Amino acid sequence: PSELEQQFTAALKSIARRMDVKDYVEQTPQLNRILSHAAKRYVAGDHLQDGMAAGKKLAGRGYSLSIEYMGENTFDLAECEQAAIELKALIHELKLAGMPARVSFDLSHIGLMVSPSLAYSYLMDLAVQAAGTDIELFISMEESGKTDDILSVYNQAAAVYSGIGITLQAQLTRTLEDLAAVTSPRRIRIVKGAYQEPDHLSIARSPELNQRYLQLVEIAIQQGHQVSIATHDEVIINAVLERGWLQDSQAEIEMLYGIRPDLASRLQRAGQPVRIYVPYGHEWYLYLCHRIAEYPPNLYQAVIDMVSG
Numbered sequence: 270p271s272e273l274e275q276q277f278t279a280a281l282k283s284i285a286r287r288m289d290v291k292d293y294v295e296q297t298p299q300l301n302r303i304l305s306h307a308a309k310r311y312v313a314g315d316h317l318q319d320g321m322a323a324g325k326k327l328a329g330r331g332y333s334l335s336i337e338y339m340g341e342n343t344f345d346l347a348e349c350e351q352a353a354i355e356l357k358a359l360i361h362e363l364k365l366a367g368m369p370a371r372v373s374f375d376l377s378h379i380g381l382m383v384s385p386s387l388a389y390s391y392l393m394d395l396a397v398q399a400a401g402t403d404i405e406l407f408i409s410m411e412e413s414g415k416t417d418d419i420l421s422v423y424n425q426a427a428a429v430y431s432g433i434g435i436t437l438q439a440q441l442t443r444t445l446e447d448l449a450a451v452t453s454p455r456r457i458r459i460v461k462g463a464y465q466e467p468d469h470l471s472i473a474r475s476p477e478l479n480q481r482y483l484q485l486v487e488i489a490i491q492q493g494h495q496v497s498i499a500t501h502d503e504v505i506i507n508a509v510l511e512r513g514w515l516q517d518s519q520a521e522i523e524m525l526y527g528i529r530p531d532l533a534s535r536l537q538r539a540g541q542p543v544r545i546y547v548p549y550g551h552e553w554y555l556y557l558c559h560r561i562a563e564y565p566p567n568l569y570q571a572v573i574d575m576v577s578g
């Protein structure tokens with residue numbers, strides 16, 4: 270990305286995170302309505318049934334599936350509980366439908382902002398609900414200020430329940446050490462990282478970041494982890510294919526719903542393992558901002574979607 274694009278990305282991510290801007294969007298029905306049209310490109314809908322319907326369609330086309338109930342930074346106890354109940358209901362629906370999906374979520378949606386032990390206890394409730402099925406629980410990675418707490422809750426849970434995975438961000442310089450610390454084979458998703466981080470902790474979008482990303486994937490595969498290569502970056506994906514990493518391991522490509530569906534379909538038709546990550550829920554606002562911020566041309570698409578909605 271050019272310097273201007275990087276500045277746009279940083280500005281949009283920080284404006285999006287301002288609570289007064291979020292409140293303004295939520296409390297202005299007209300604005301809320303038109304933005305929600307733009308969000309539909311990336312989000313299955315507000316409700317569990319919307320996530321299930323989109324997931325069933327994708328599974329029918331041969332994709333593996335992740336489903337996320339969106340939400341983060343929940344301080345209110347009742348809202349944390351509501352999020353955990355929703356995730357349990359999602360696991361229940363997947364079981365009924367016989368769909369072997371991966372249920373993704375932020376720990377800060379289910380209690381981390383109150384205390385790591387609360388998030389752990391909800392996570393264990395989800396593990397009980399998912400035990401004995403081929404439904405995986407998958408923890409997303411959030412801002413660097415939360416990384417230690419997230420890894421600590423993950424490590425505690427993974428020691429007692431194997432059907433759980435963790436997301437690691439290539440953009441954080443610490444991730445090489447975090448990956449090295451995962452000694453037994455686990456489920457690991459590698460992403461570039463969606464958050465705006467201080468320079469001294471992170472690597473900006475660049476060839477250097479792509480090199481680091483590939484280095485992490487290689488180490489993770491060598492360590493015997495089940496790796497999700499979660500990116501839309503064709504440079505990375507082509508390098509992975511050239512090196513034969515998808516053939517010789519349990520690795521797969523994972524892409525977000527509505528982003529580069531052409532690429533996902535091309536890979537899938539060529540016989541590569543592809544998983545699509547479907548988010549649903551009413552907390553679509555930040556998610557939409559991130560998807561526009563990380564690829565500025567999406568702004569034009571969003572305006573077209575808003576106008577045509």
Ligand code: FAD
Pocket residue numbers: 408409410411436438460461462463464474499500501502503523524525528529546559560561563564567
């Ligand atoms: P980028 O360098 O951002 O983009 C490379 C190229 O991909 C672009 O040039 C463009 O061609 C294409 N592209 C990228 N984004 C878009 C877009 N929005 N629209 C259209 N084209 C695009 N981040 C976290 O911080 N924590 C998480 O837990 C997390 N979970 C994720 C789970 C999955 C399955 C995926 C795919 C991503 C997740 N992310 C998460 C987001 C991730 O960190 C990146 O922000 C996002 O994937 C964009 O980075 P990229 O690897 O595609 O590369």
